[in-house]
Amino acid sequence: MNEDITFILDSTKESMQAAVKHLEKQFVNIRAGKASPAMLGSVMVDYYGSQTPLSQVANVNTPDGRTISVQPWEKNMLQPIEKAIQIANLGFNPMNNGDLLIINVPPLTEERRLQLAKQAKAEAEDAKIGIRNARKDANNEIKKNDDVSEDLQKVAEQDVQNLTDTYVKKVEELLAIKDKEIMTV
Known part of the structure; x- marks a missing residue:
């Protein structure tokens, strides 16, 4: 040919x-019922003046099928991460316990x-x-x-x-x- x-x-x-x-x-x-770190993949955090993907400033885990935990590598980043998750408009309301953010994923x-x-x-x-x-x-x-x-x-x-x-x-x-x-x- x-x-x-x-x-x-x-x-x-x-x-x-x-x-x-x-x-x-x-x-x-597109979430399908169970929690996944990828759900927060589009979240951008204000990291010292520059927009940075969440995965580069925190450890994102799913301890179970209904919960996502976000543990920042720097403790002072807890507030900016919480704000970024709310701004991302994903329908999640993170709970801040001082060390990490816990997000309960509601059933669909x-x-x-x-x-x-x-x-x-x-x-x-x-x-x-x-x-x-x-x-x-x-x-x-x-x-x-x-x-x-x-x-x-x-x-x-x-x-x-x-x-x-x-x-x-x-x-x-x-x-x-x-x-x-x-x-x-």
Whole structure:
């Protein structure tokens, strides 16, 4: 197969993999009932004037399925971390006991589960759109390439479609797993 076509297929595959990776990251942020340190992954703390991820200024653990504990490496960071968690608007109210912050993760209501499932579906749809855009870009690149025969172009377009089908199927599988996770009480 032509080098240009191979390059186009490789870059398309990378784009589609990136869309799936992004979806996986987004799914980590959608909580599904049990506590996880990843729930606080988006929290940024004012650490001596610069915005720093929570994981770089404190130890975040889950002693059990309903509790997250945050132990700062510097005791004077307790207040800024507590404030940052409240500002992040995650629906958590941390309790400060002087040494660490304890966050009780409330069980999800049926209504909230449905909202989260809807959010997961929207994220999956965004990933599919990214995959389809990669397909469109690849097909345009293939058609632009004049030194490739029509037969080779058709074969390359079919390869791109096969890649698209594979990655869309991956997105569907990830969504099914996440949906089951969210809806399980």
